[in-house]
Amino acid sequence: MMINTEKDMGNYIVKKVLSVAMLCALLSLSQVKAHQTHENTHQVNEDKQGSAHYLGNEALLVIHGGHKVLFDPFFHNDFGFYQKVPEHLREKMFKGIAPFNDIDVIVISHAHEDHFSAEDIVTYLNQFPQVTLVGPSQAIAQIQAHTDNASVTNRLLGVSMSFGDAPWQKTVKGIQFDAVRIPHAGWPRRADVENMVFRLAFDDTNSVIHMGDADPLTSHYVPYNALWDASKTKLGFPPYWFLTSAEGRYILNDIMHIEETVGVHVPLNISVLLEQSGKAFFNQPGSIKTF
CATH class of the missing domain: 1.20.5 (Single alpha-helices involved in coiled-coils or other helix-helix interfaces)
Incomplete structure (x- = not known):
């Protein structure tokens, strides 16, 4: 110029x-x-689209269409490797501060101490009488060992099945649940652990899958092809080891038909393989993924 x-x-x-x-x-x-944080996004997400809020390890808050679901929200053992739920988020959950107000369901994938605290669950359910809990029978038994309060135990929905059993299917609080028992990672070790993969459908086109600590072996998933083929899943939360192996990615994409994934159970020291995979993952509490 x-x-x-x-x-x-x-x-x-x-x-x-x-x-x-x-x-x-x-x-x-x-x-x-x-x-974006919980404080400035939850209203938009709740009203117009689904959102998944990362809390720590495999703990998530999923919101869609007025429904709110907590996955594996309370635990205390990080084994020195994994992300705990920060105290300020725990405080918000126990006080019911937005976006943790009006929770419908808590879902427990399995009863390991980096996913589950029976004591915390009892405290929470005593405080919020509208909340239903869905989880494997092993988790239910631990909760029942900590309380005989019928107002709590009457809101526990246990899922009990063996490997290869037909999917557990139920509508809870207007949400369609499908659950299958998939072996815990490290198969055949830990075969006694009831690890559940839960698919929750909020409507005909919006569903999420939480996989707990599922093992990434194709043969575990093929018996449920009819379930996976019935409808695609909008968003899945596999443990990170699915993202770092070709077989794991094949299971997610070609067998389970999950359209988009965000890895969870990510160690504090992120592996080079995970970084190199180019796949999305949660490792910062407060992170949000919309769907």
Whole structure:
């Protein structure tokens, strides 16, 4: 640009200042969008689309169409490797502070101590009498060992099945549940652990899958092809080891027909293989994925 007069110079400077200001505003907006928190997003997500809020390890809050579901929300043992739920998020859950208000269902994948605390569950269910809990019979037994309060135990829905049994199917609080027992990672070790894979359908096109600590062996999933083929799943939360192996990715994409995945159970020290996979994963509590 040729500048011939002081007036031209003034106009040039004004334009440059405005351009820089606009660029800064756009960058600031993108940063806000990339670092959304529970406080500034839950209302939009709740009203217009589904959202998954990461709490720690495999703990999630999933919101869709007015429904709110907590997966594996209370635990205390991180084994020195995994992300605990931060205290400020635990406090919000126990106080019912948004977005943790009006929870419909708690889902427990299995009764390991990096996923489950019976004591915390009893405390929470005593405080929030509208909440139903769905989980494997091993988790239910631990809860019942900590309370004989009928107002709590009457809201426990146990899932008991052996490997290869037909899927457990039930509508809970207007949400369609499908559950199958898939061996815990490390098969055939830990064969005694009731690890459940839960698919929750909020409507005909919006569903999520939580897999607990499922083992990534194709033969575990093929017997349930009729279930996976019946409808695609919008969003899945596999443990991270599915994302770092070809067989794991094949199970998610070609057998279970999950359209999009976000890995969970990610160690504090993220593996190189996971980083190199290019796949999405949760490792920062407060992160949100919409669907």
